[in-house]
Amino acid sequence: MNYVNNKVCAVAGPLCAIGWIVGLLVFAKFLPPPSGNTGPVEIAQFYAHNVTGIRTGMILVLFSGICYQPWVCAISVQMKRMEGATAPMTLVQFGLGTLFVLLFQLAAIFWQVAAYRPLENPEITQRFNDLGWMMFLISVPVVTIQGVAISLAIFGDKREEPILPRWFAWMNLWAQLVFLPGTVIPYFKDGPLAWNGVISFWVPAVIYTIWMLTLTKLLLNAVNRQRAEELADQQCATAVTDHAAQIDQLRQEISALRAEHDLLAGRAQLSRTSV
Numbered sequence: 001m002n003y004v005n006n007k008v009c010a011v012a013g014p015l016c017a018i019g020w021i022v023g024l025l026v027f028a029k030f031l032p033p034p035s036g037n038t039g040p041v042e043i044a045q046f047y048a049h050n051v052t053g054i055r056t057g058m059i060l061v062l063f064s065g066i067c068y069q070p071w072v073c074a075i076s077v078q079m080k081r082m083e084g085a086t087a088p089m090t091l092v093q094f095g096l097g098t099l100f101v102l103l104f105q106l107a108a109i110f111w112q113v114a115a116y117r118p119l120e121n122p123e124i125t126q127r128f129n130d131l132g133w134m135m136f137l138i139s140v141p142v143v144t145i146q147g148v149a150i151s152l153a154i155f156g157d158k159r160e161e162p163i164l165p166r167w168f169a170w171m172n173l174w175a176q177l178v179f180l181p182g183t184v185i186p187y188f189k190d191g192p193l194a195w196n197g198v199i200s201f202w203v204p205a206v207i208y209t210i211w212m213l214t215l216t217k218l219l220l221n222a223v224n225r226q227r228a229e230e231l232a233d234q235q236c237a238t239a240v241t242d243h244a245a246q247i248d249q250l251r252q253e254i255s256a257l258r259a260e261h262d263l264l265a266g267r268a269q270l271s272r273t274s275v
Contacts (some may be wrong), residue, residue: 001206001224003226003227006074006077006219007172007220007223008070009071009073009077010071010074010216010219010220010223011071011216011220012067012068012069012070012071012072012214013067013068013070013074013212013215014212014256015064015067015215016064016065016066016067016068016069016071017209017212017220018064019060019061019063019064019067020039020061020064020065022057022060022064023056023057023058023059023060023061023064023108024057024061024253025043026057027053027054027056027057027109028050028053028054028056028061028111029050029053029054030054030057030111032196032201033133033195033201033216034046034129034186034196035189035190035194035197036130036189036190036194036195036196037189037195038126039126039189040104040122040123040126041122043114043122043125043126044118044119044122044125044126045073045118045119047114047115047118047125048118048119049209051115051118052111054111054114054188055112055115058108058109058111058112058115061104061108061113062105062108062109062258063104064111065101065104065108066101066105068097068100068104069097069098069099069101070099071097071212071216072093072094072098072100073094074100074219075093075097075150075215075219076090076093076094076097078163078164078219078222078223079093079149079150080220081163081164081192081226081248082153082154082156082157082162082164082176083153083156087153089149089150089152089153089156090149090153092145092146092149093146093149093150093153093155093171096142096143096145096146096149097146099142100139100142100146101144102141103135103136104135104136104140106129106135107133107135107136108132110128110129110131110132110135111128111132113128114128114129114132119186127200130203133195134185134186134195135199137182137185137195137200137201138183138185138186139183139234140179140180140182140183141183143176143179145177147172147173147175147176148176150164150172150215151170151173152178154168154172155169159244161225163222163225164218164219164222168214168215168218171211171214172211172215175207175208175210178203178204178207178209179204179208181193181199181204182200182201182204183202185200
């Protein structure tokens with residue numbers, strides 16, 4: 001097993017989140033998100049006044065968003081260890097995680113299109129802005145079922161020391177409940193359940209960050225334990241091989257001593273016969 005690659009994939013998750021934050025906050029100035037009540041002219045002006053920053057930020061979001069896929073792969077590797085040869089939850093998690101990458105890429109593309117000609121038709125700019133935020137935030141069911149699949153795999157791990165701890169399975173389910181308000185964003189343009197609201201955006205954003213960092217740390221721990229276990233197995237195998245070699249050598253020495261004893265006994269018998 002290539003432990004370096006596994007660790008690189010595990011760390012890719014936080015790198016993805018950092019890229020999103022830098023792209024959306026530092027360059028695009030998208031945080032906090034513009035209100036759903038903002039008119040088309042205001043949205044078009046918002047894009048026009050920071051067109052270079054938005055374009056640069058979306059490029060960063062596109063590249064960093066790809067890092068989510070290696071993170072999904074790192075999760076899948078550990079889930080496969082939990083489930084064994086038949087691993088349905090691993091496949092569910094991998095498939096939905098891959099779909100999540102596509103949805104985030106599309107959101108960045110929509111924002112990029114809005115920044116391409118922001119003032120030519122403000123209503124079109126507004127619609128692409130809406131598409132971006134909807135794609136970015138209401139794809140909650142994808143993350144929710146992905147998280148449920150992870151928890152089910154953890155609950156099915158019957159080892160004395162599970163690959164991922166069972167307390168994380170419960171934390172994971174709780175986090176998915178926190179994310180669910182994002183599904184009702186289309187009903188609201190302002191307030192706590194709008195796409196810039198406390199319940200639909202800010203609280204899930206904080207919990208998602210904690211969830212991702214926690215899972216990443218647990219993945220790294222699992223890789224380190226797996227390496228330690230395999231090294232211990234290799235040492236045991238080496239020790240067994242060494243002991244087997246020593247036993248073979250002792251058997252050979254015993255056989256040689258027996259042969260020498262038989263030879264000496266034969267000579268002694270021959271001497272007595274001659275006398």
